[in-house]
Amino acid sequence: MYKFVNKKTAVVVFIVDILGSLAFFLLYALMPWRLRRRGKVPSDPKSILVIRADYIGDVILALPAIEALKKKYPDAKITFLTSAKAKDLLTGNPFIDNTLAYDPPWFFKRPLKLAILEYALIFKQIRGNGFSLALDLRGDMRNIFFLTFLTGIPYRISFASSGGWYLLTKVLKYPPGLHEAQYHMEVVKAAGAIDTGINPPRIFISPGEEAFVQEFLKSNGLNRNEPLIAFHPGARKKLKQWPLENYAALGRTLRDDYKAHIAITGSADEAGLAKDLSNMIGAGAFSCAGKFPSLKHLAAFYKSCALYVGCSTGPTHLASAVGAPTVVICGPESVERWAPLGENSVLVKKEVPCRPCVGREDVCLFPESNCLKILTLDDVLQAVRTQLSRLNITPQPQ
Template identity: 40%
Template structure:
């Protein structure tokens, strides 16, 4: 069962799998000593590789499985291969021994020469470390082939829903419609780990992170005298962007009706959008971009706030991880798969006939699914949280 939405993509992957299966079968035929090799997950592997090398929210959503995997393999050396952006969630995790970072060119654009050089570096590192067991949480043929098979890792665990079933030694069953975190749980369970039903993503800030976040709060006079509301107006895809003037209208209503203090967050590349929101707000917001510089500092900041407003993104999952109440604006995404884990949240979405979709740019812009969400809807949802005591993680 392929997980792709587009029929053309499913057909293409079937053809790739057919050719790949034949080539892999020929390769196995000339290596008869591999025919009877044990393909099960070993009880006591020395070195384990866990892979989720894509966006920051995806990396965060594997952290709830790490305590259980560590409990299953207490003496193994556990390495995580993640994107540089998501490494902040893993570097301080006590259940991981080593972090390797890599930016796959199919997620992060780069020049061909740089892509070849970077892959060669990570390939040689994986070969040198001689892993006994690897698990890919995404279930991506490219990850399976390039990070598991090519480096010669003998036991390989993942989904086959993106192709490459013949390359795996343990195939994790795939079912449509689950939360993304639930898919990660299934991979951990295939390794033999017992992940509790109430497990949630974990972030481990350092003392330096806490000091930096507290200094930001003190510098701008952000204390418990007024509710702090964090707004992240940015989005990785244009189909998830909501107009800057509407974010400003929501912020203005919360200032006037709840006495809220507004904090705008985002990556440095999102600074023009953040400035545009603040300009519509007559510069009444505090801008954290450039002062809060790591995701762990952002996690500490979130713990001091009362509400998060944004789209489906990495920061929305971080808000879930620290238990920050959230109002989330969804465009074409599937809430059942991408809603955060660990907090109270309200998801606002207007379903169009073409939802869900995987488009980067909507052909119906500027009138599309996320554009249908109104300011009044967001304000009403936000006030419903601000009128209640903060609940923390759930």
């Protein structure tokens, strides 16, 4: 089963699969001993490569599966190949022995020359590690071909949901309707891991990162007796962003009713957006976009907040993973597939027939009933008040 929304892409992959299958049937006819690996897993793999080389939220949702894999093979060296932005999230994780950073040009646009140089480097690194088993958690034919097959890893497990079943030694059926973390778990289960349920991912924050945040709070004069609430208004795709004026109205209400400080987070590229929102809220709001040295410092900051509010994006998963009470403003994404795993998350959404987005989260085909524009201030404020009341944070006398 292909998971493509675009029918043209599915047709192209189907044709490639037919040609690839014919080529590999010929290969197996000439080298039949290769068939011995089909459907099998090494009984005691010494070195395992796990691939999820794309976005921050995806990597966070892969962490429970990595933990299950390490518990199955405690003596194996587990290497996580991930994107450069997500790599620092993995430092200090006792279930990961090594990390490789790579931004595949099929996910992250690159000039051709740079893409070739970077691929040559990662190819050499993978070959040099002598992996006996590779798990591609995404089920992407390009990952499978370039990062596991061409690099000569003998056992390769993944879904064939984007084609390339013949490149794998163990092919998994792609069951629709699962949470993304469960898809990851299905892959490691096929490698022998025990599915103990999808537990919240864990980010291992160091004392130094905690100390940095405490100094940051002190230097900004934040009163620990007044609630600190983080807003993250940005997203990789603009269609997933709740209108900025709604965030501003929400921030002013929380400042006036709860005497809350509003911290607006974002990457350095989102500093302008964060500054605009800070100005729209006025007193009590400040931008800290781009001010944290790493994602783990940002995680430590979220951990210190009374509440986090944001859309379905990487920092939302990060805040949830460190236990921050979270309000998720759900947009065009599949809520069932991408909801944060933290126990303190409240999802705010309006049911629309086009979710998950039939426009692939790029263009809204139904602007008159846009899933985020019809989410009102009162809808989100009600969820925020619910979370604050659970923390015994109540409105203050005017």
